Amino acid sequence: MDVAEWLRGLGLEQYEPAFRANEIDERVLPSLTAEDLKDLGVILVGHRRRLLDAIAALGAAVPATPSRDPTVRADAQRRQLTVMFCDLVGSTELAGRLDPEDLREVIAAYHGAVADLVGNLDGFVAKYMGDGVLVYFGYPRAHEDDAERAVRAGLGLIDAVGRLDVKSVELQARVGIATGLVVVGDLIGEGSAQEQSVVGETPNLAARLQALAEPDAVVIAAGTRRLVGDLFEVHDLGALEVKGIAVPVPAWQVLRPSTVASRFEALRGSALTKLVGRDEEIDLLLRRWARAKAGDGQVVLISGEPGIGKSRIVAALAERLHAEAHLRLRYFCSPYHQDSALYPFIDQLGRASGFARDDSAAAKLEKLEAQLARAAPQDEDVALLADRLSLPAWERHPLPNLGPQRKKERTLEALIRQLEGLARLQPVMTVFEDAHWIDPTSRELLDLAIERVRSLPVLLIVSSRPEFQPPWIGQPKVSMLTLNRLDRSDRTDLIEQLAGGKALPDEIIAQIADRTDGVPLFVEELTKSVLESGVTPLGIPTSLHDSLMARLDRLGSVRRVAQTGAAIGREFSYELLHAVSRLPEDELQTDLARLVG
Ligand SMILES: Nc1ncnc2c1ncn2[C@@H]1O[C@H](COP(=O)(O)OP(=O)(O)OP(=O)(O)O)[C@@H](O)[C@H]1O
Ligand SMILES: [Mg+2]
Missing domain, CATH: 1.10.150.50 (Transcription Factor, Ets-1)
Incomplete structure (x- = not known):
């Protein structure tokens, strides 16, 4: 082609x-x-x-090219995949009822809906099998949150299929999802060999769970369940008998996204160990808080790589301030809402107002009014914010007649006035998490807030990963806190805490400390996997596969050098790498520069 x-x-x-x-x-x-x-x-x-x-x-229309070699190719990779299998309910009955033309149209609409959802979440439609669709998350590109992506796709799909309006038939789907290590061969253009190109029991498990699911249900296996933590509300289905698998497998039905707003709490919050190290950082935060409380508003930008402990240090500060009278406002950016204007603020308003899932619009409006009233807002502010939340407030609070630009500006002002109003009541600690996922309008609001906070009793903390360059560095009252990796003794301390009473041999502790390079998330996960499996820390814990693979995939072609190096060991000479990699000198140099840069 x-x-x-x-x-x-x-x-x-x-x-x-x-x-x-x-x-x-x-x-x-x-x-x-x-x-x-x-x-x-x-x-x-x-x-x-x-x-x-x-x-x-x-x-x-996967054509055509006859399979060259159905066995796994030499460039096959071992990867953790989250595999999703979805199917239409009652398609045989449908086939009997519709004429073939109409049936084709129905199936095409359904396939289109699946492809859209999967594409938006950067998954990969591997294969259409009649009305079944096999989807991978984690291939060809891994993301740290592939399991979550798959579950979101599953829920979205059930919803989208239910709303499809073709040939007046009502459609329902079912979805099975499983996560595990698989070997992927070359999936592209291999025709019938595609099925064989993913080796491992994960696709099989996903297909079986799908077959067992009720209509309109998304059922997940244990591996996926572990990775999504408390991000979703689930219903425990117990252990199911699954064809082809000897022991019953535990399964869960996913009901909906949970109301836990903080990714940190949903994924890591269940059992926190004591904070290790970070004394100086906490000191700095406490000093800034003391100033802020006195009316000398402060901004602290916390930056650091994934898993380094940004959310954790904020949680530690909140704990320290527990006994002090103050207000805490929390805003969370989301990788799934980067195109949605003011998402973190709208989400916070909904949470702070106490919206429940089944509340009517009128009930929500009342709750919003009560929440906003604390800061004694103008009528127009209530109207604008209600409008942002798609609540019909016009009877009580007429919406001013404004063009889109002016309306946006006024909405931002209304949100700032809210903050000012609240800060008049009590000192405020405001946390704005994960600014690397911020939408442009929230960026504008944050610009304004950082200006305004200087004259208010407010401490504003903004956390982000290094790919986000905070533009506010150097402005008055703005401090930067870059979190570094834990030193050797803190690593050991953390490992020992995680081990609880269990004494791990010194050699194992040393290996974990070495291999995790002082990223607390890695220390935690590797220690847990050693404790669970009782083996030496050689493998990579499943919980880290996706985020490590995502880092590797981002490197693109440079990955081969990283992999060659990894195969030699943690330390190696340039000469050895050069000999083994068989790359021309200049290419190797460029690749290495990108890897360490
Ligand atoms: N100083 C520390 N002492 C003990 N545990 C820590 C420390 N720092 C981080 N952790 C733990 O490591 C894990 C990762 O930390 P955290 O989620 O705060 O990272 P993060 O920088 O916010 O990552 P992300 O960019 O993914 O949000 C958490 O389980 C956290 O409790
Ligand atoms: Mg975090």
Whole structure:
């Protein structure tokens, strides 16, 4: 297949140079994701959608190339995948009832819905099998939250299928999801060999759970359940007899996203050990708080890599302030809502007002009014904020007639006035988590807030990963706190705490301390896996697979050097790596520079 011709056929030939420059050929094309398209410079959402639909259609018609070698290829990778299997309910009955043309239309609409949802979450539709669809999360690109992505896709899919309106048939689906280590061969263009290209029991388990699920249910296996923590409300189905698996397997039905707003609490909150080290950092935060309380508002930007302890240090500060009279406001950015204007603020208002799932709009409005009233807002502010939350407030609070730009500005002012109003009542500690996922409008609001906070009894803490460059560094009253990796003695301390009463041999403690490089999350997970399995810390705990793989995948072609190095050991000489990698000197140098840079 000629990719240039394919683009021309879609009327999108303007992207031909970018596709060519990035070596997008027929083998890579079917696995392109929305993110890849962004990287390729496809800025318009409409164009991305058209390309993704056309790519999905390619998958549906998986042609043709006869399988060269159905066995796993030499470049196969061992990966942790979250596999999702979904199927339409009652399709045989449907096939009997509809004429073939109509049936095809129904199935196409359903496949389209699946491809859309999966594409938006950067998953990979591996195969359409009649009305069944096999989807991978974690391949070809891993994300730290692949399990969560799969579950979100499952829930979204049930919802979307229920709302499909084709040929007046009511559709229902069921979804099974499992996570595990698999060996993936070359999945692209292998025709019938695709099924064999993922080896391991995970796809089988996902398919079996799907078959056992009730209509409109998403059922997950234990591996997935562990990784999603408390991010979702689940119903325990107990242990199910599954064909082909000797012992009953525990399974859960996912009901809905949970109301726990903080990812830290949902994923790590269950059993916190004592805080290790970080005395100076806590000191700094306490000093800034003391100033803020006295009316000299302060901003602290906390930056550090994933798992280094940003959320943890904020939690530790909150604990220290527990006995002091103050207000705490918490805002969370989400990787799933980066395009949704003011998401963290809207979410916070809903939480603070105490919205319940089944509340009517009128009930929500009343709760919102009560919440906002604490800061004695103007009528217009209530109207604007209610409007943001899609609540009909106009009878009691008329919405001013404004253009979109003016309306946005006024809404931002209303939110700032809320903060000012609350700060008049009590000193406020405001935490804004994960700013690397911030949406542009929230960015504007944060700019304003950072200005305004200086003259208020407010401590504003903003946390972010290093890919986000806080633009406020150097401004008055703004301090930067970069969290570094734990030193040797703190690592040991953390390992010993996690082990509780169990004495781990010194040698094992030393190995864990070494291999985790002082990232607390890694220390925790590796120690836990050693304690659970009782073996020496050689393997990588399943909980870390996705985030480590995501880091590796981000490296692109440089990954081969990282993998070669890893195969040699933790330490090796340049000469040895050069000899083994067989790369030309300049390529190796460039790759190494990217890896350590
Ligand atoms: N100083 C510490 N002492 C003990 N445990 C820690 C410490 N720092 C972090 N942890 C633990 O390590 C894990 C990861 O920390 P945390 O979630 O705060 O990282 P993070 O920097 O917020 O990561 P992310 O960017 O993914 O949000 C948590 O379980 C946390 O309790
Ligand atoms: Mg965090």
